[in-house]
Amino acid sequence: MPLSQEDVEKLCLLARLEITPEELADVAAKLSDIVALVNQLQAADTAGVVPMAHPLDRAQGLRADRVTESDQHERYQRNAPMVERDLYLVPKVIE
Amino acid sequence: MDNESTRGHEARVIDLASMHEATIAQLAQALKQRKISSKELTEHFLERIARLDDDLNAFITVTRDAALAQAEAADARLAAGDGTALTGIPIAHKDIFCTEGVKTSCGSRMLDNFISPYDATAVARLKQAGAVMLGKTNMDEFAMGSSNETSFYGPVHNPWDRETVPGGSSGGSAAAVAARLVCGATGTDTGGSIRQPAAFTGLTGIKPTYGRVSRYGMVAFASSLDQAGTLTRTAEDAALMLQSMAGTDERDSTSLPDPVPNFSKALEEPWENLTIGVPDNFFDDGLDPKNAQLVREALSVFERLGARLKDIHLEHLHLSVPVYYVVAPAEASSNLSRFDGVRYGHRAESSGGLTEFYMRTRGEGFGAEVKRRILTGAYVLSAGYYDAYYLQAQKVRQLISQDFARAFEDVDLIAGPTTPTPAFGLGQKVGDPIQMYLNDIYTIGAPLAGLPALSTPCGMVDDLPVGLQLVGPHLSEERLLAAAHRFQRETDWHTRVPPGYVD
Numbered sequence: 113m114p115l116s117q118e119d120v121e122k123l124c125l126l127a128r129l130e131i132t133p134e135e136l137a138d139v140a141a142k143l144s145d146i147v148a149l150v151n152q153l154q155a156a157d158t159a160g161v162v163p164m165a166h167p168l169d170r171a172q173g174l175r176a177d178r179v180t181e182s183d184q185h186e187r188y189q190r191n192a193p194m195v196e197r198d199l200y201l202v203p204k205v206i207e
Numbered sequence: 208m209d210n211e212s213t214r215g216h217e218a219r220v221i222d223l224a225s226m227h228e229a230t231i232a233q234l235a236q237a238l239k240q241r242k243i244s245s246k247e248l249t250e251h252f253l254e255r256i257a258r259l260d261d262d263l264n265a266f267i268t269v270t271r272d273a274a275l276a277q278a279e280a281a282d283a284r285l286a287a288g289d290g291t292a293l294t295g296i297p298i299a300h301k302d303i304f305c306t307e308g309v310k311t312s313c314g315s316r317m318l319d320n321f322i323s324p325y326d327a328t329a330v331a332r333l334k335q336a337g338a339v340m341l342g343k344t345n346m347d348e349f350a351m352g353s354s355n356e357t358s359f360y361g362p363v364h365n366p367w368d369r370e371t372v373p374g375g376s377s378g379g380s381a382a383a384v385a386a387r388l389v390c391g392a393t394g395t396d397t398g399g400s401i402r403q404p405a406a407f408t409g410l411t412g413i414k415p416t417y418g419r420v421s422r423y424g425m426v427a428f429a430s431s432l433d434q435a436g437t438l439t440r441t442a443e444d445a446a447l448m449l450q451s452m453a454g455t456d457e458r459d460s461t462s463l464p465d466p467v468p469n470f471s472k473a474l475e476e477p478w479e480n481l482t483i484g485v486p487d488n489f490f491d492d493g494l495d496p497k498n499a500q501l502v503r504e505a506l507s508v509f510e511r512l513g514a515r516l517k518d519i520h521l522e523h524l525h526l527s528v529p530v531y532y533v534v535a536p537a538e539a540s541s542n543l544s545r546f547d548g549v550r551y552g553h554r555a556e557s558s559g560g561l562t563e564f565y566m567r568t569r570g571e572g573f574g575a576e577v578k579r580r581i582l583t584g585a586y587v588l589s590a591g592y593y594d595a596y597y598l599q600a601q602k603v604r605q606l607i608s609q610d611f612a613r614a615f616e617d618v619d620l621i622a623g624p625t626t627p628t629p630a631f632g633l634g635q636k637v638g639d640p641i642q643m644y645l646n647d648i649y650t651i652g653a654p655l656a657g658l659p660a661l662s663t664p665c666g667m668v669d670d671l672p673v674g675l676q677l678v679g680p681h682l683s684e685e686r687l688l689a690a691a692h693r694f695q696r697e698t699d700w701h702t703r704v705p706p707g708y709v710d
Contacts, residue, residue, distance in 0.1 A: 120582065127540060127585040128562065129578060130570025139579065145641050146583050150529045150596060156603045163601035164608060166431060167417040167657025168681065172460045187324050193554035200549050203557065203564045 114144035226251050227387035228704070231444040234390060235292045238285055245285065245295030249278035249339050252297045256341065256388045259708065263364050265373075265383040267302050268310050269342040277339040284337055292447045292471075294337030299392040301380050302343040303350055304330050304435075305424035313426045314346040314358040314376075317552045317572035327424025328459065329393060329435050329452045336451040341389050345379030348574045349543065350400055350428045352376050353646050356637045357576040364633070365408060366705040367671050371630035374404030380438045381408040386708040391439040391448050395425060397432045398531050399625075399650025402662040405438055406625035406674025409664045409703055411691060412438045413445045416681050417657035418463040420449075421456035429538040430461075432531075432654045441701055442663065442691035446470035449684065465682060473685035474692040479513030481619040481690070488524045489623030489649055489676075498673050501666030502624045505675040508697050509622075509690070519614050519621070523606040527651040528644055530607065533587045533600035534655075539577075540584025546572060579640060608656040615680045620690060624649055625662040625674035653678045663691040664700035672700065 120140045124131055131139055185198060194201040226234070226248055237243045253271055260266055274297070281295035305311050305323035312318045326334065334340070347357040355363040355378025365373040366386040373382040377394030381404035384392050394401040396414035405412025413436045420435040427433065437448040450470050456462045485506060490499055510516055548554035548568030555567035573581070587596035614621060626649065636643045653660035658681060662674035675694070679687045695701050 115586075123582045123585045123589070124566070125562075126589060127581050128544075128565040128569055129573070129581055130566040131578060132570075135575075139582070142579060142640055143582055143586070146532060146579070147586065149641055149644070150533050150587070150600070152526060152529045153533065153599050153603055154595070156523065156526055156599070156606065158599060158602035158606070161602040161605050163598055164605035165601060166461075167608070167655070168463070170463075173457075173464060175457060184324070188550075191321055191324065191551035193548060193552075202549055203559070203561050205561050 113147070115140050115147065223247060223251070227255060230441050231293070231296050231390045231439065231447055232441070234296060235447070238295045239290065241285065245278040245281040245339060246275065248295065249274050249297050249341070252341055252389055259386060260388060262369060263366060263382050263386060264361055265344055265363050265379040265386070265388060266299070266342045267312055267314070267345050267360050267379070270309055270340060273309070274339050274341050281337045281339060291336045291451070293333065293451055296338050296390050297341050298333065298338045298448070299341050299344050299380060299383050299389045300330055301346050301377050301392065301394050303346060303395050303426045304393060305426070306330055306340070306343065309343065311343065311426070312359070313350070314348040314360060315572065315574070315577070316359045317546050319359065319553065321551055325424060328421035328456045330424065332451050333393070333448070338451070344377070344383055344392060347376035347378065348577050349426065349539070350376040350395055350397060351539070351576050351580050353399070353403060353643050354631070354636065355379065356633065357574055359574060362633055365630050366708050367408065367630065371632055371671065372407065374407035374630065376400040377404050377438060381405060381410060381412070384408070384410055384438050384440065385705055387704065391437060391444055393435060393452070394438050395433055395435050396654060397429050397535060398654060399647040401436045401438060402625050402650050402660060402674065402676060403647060405662040406672065407630040409672030409701065409705070410438050410440060411442050411445050411661065411663050411701060412436065413449065413661040413684065413687065414653065414659060415449065415453065415684050416463065416659045417654070418461050419659070419682070419684065420452045421459040421462045423456055423458040427542040429535040430542060431538060432535060434654065442661075442688045442695055443471070443474060446474055446688050463682075468685050470685060470688055474689050476685065476689050478686065478689050478693065482515045482517055482617065483509055484517050484519040484614050484618030484621040486519050486521050486524065486621060486623060488521050493627045493645070493648065494624060495628040495668060497668045498624055498626070498628060501668065501673055502675055505665040505694065506622060508694060512693060512697065517618055519618065521607070521610040521614060521652070523603060523610050524652050526603050527607055527655055528648055530600045530603050530655060531651045532583065532644060533596050534604060536580040536584035537588050537597050538584070540581045540588065543577070543581055548572070576640070604655050607652060611652070611656045611658060619679070620686060621678040623676055625676040626650075629668045629671035629673050649676060657681060659684050659687055661687045661691055663694055664703070665698070666700055667703070672703070
């Protein structure tokens, strides 16, 4: 089932990803090819198979719940595009 | 550097002008015996980078001053007699590894302005061992690619033929080591990104067991698959680098707690009675007949040395590409949601609201292939498709993993070609993602099952190198390295230098 341009526009909104109107047809065509490729999975008999989420089937290690990191926000905020009074700036969200 | 007055000693084992021809193991000896200094070595490789990299584009960043300072510190350490095998050895890191104070771009416009505030664990450990970092290598954007053509910084050229690709995504690391611009380099492998470039450039590339090397500070692509490893000329050198990188890390809860064996010592362990499984799946219609012939000849070398070959079949392996192109994009779409234009990275000019701001920032910051993967991921995870695609892919992944586990009840290693063909031409596949994806058909299975795998040079097809791939059970890096080392003693494919990069 090929993806329509409307499908792609919906995915772009879900993924917060802008593509230009000129790119749209090409992206729809290539995503349709990829979906056709992965559709081969539908033929596999997976009745009773446990989904594999981690390649080694091991439990996560635990460690003590204590503070190990120091406050380095000034250092980290040097990479931020816009900072004011130690706060990251975003476009206005609340009217 | 060729100043006669500095060449007073009679018995320099290594000629200063041809230091790049030596392996890490050989240079470590020479450094330890003070026959050469790390400063001489570092200057020599920096000169090669300055002279030869314009045509290759293997480096995104060259850290000249820091490298010379590290070299001087290494020389002081060696003089005091407390160096390791890597002290003073020039290496490079794939630009996916965070390096404190140095740009870490991941091959993307999104991170073009990102100066990492910390070191990845793998970087910190190599630094601690005394390795000298010469710079950061080019790569496919966010490691998504098999040809290094998706990089924001332009494609990398294969030193064996600059009209062909070096493979990807660790293409810059591969080209840099193959052209003798550096002694060894780090890489990462999610679906073949160490082994395929190693095969295309005539190198030894190892992707260890999932979790063997910490992922802390490695820009995440697909967290259940990503694993760091090395690109070197020999298995012996791979053992030396991996020794420093491997081991548990409290900063990565998926890193394995298992003790790290002595890989160099393991190279000499007996292995003559190994049984090597040869899956018919690896010898399909897509495999170049000349490539197939060289792999068969490589297998006969193992046979002559005492190994037993056994035909096997991996029932679900043909589904590994579809599984990968569900699981990896799904994880990528989640991992890459962190790039929001707020905390770091590219930020678009936008006068609209928050949603428009995010969309424009990400639309400008990511290239075409990354966008395709994010959208594919969003698709397979979206309501109504999750069970049919994502959950189904995880189930087939389980079946593929079980196929390997069953095979390893009867065999010690699995062998086959690393790639279907030698390096393809620049621009040849970049317009057709499916053709590009299918190039990874032999390498994708191992990471899906979390298995360690290695590629070693096994011949030349039309003057281009091709690789033999070895896959082992979990935590069998010693066996893989020992087998490759033994093969490299019997053959000389790994010693070939790309014409034009000898001097």
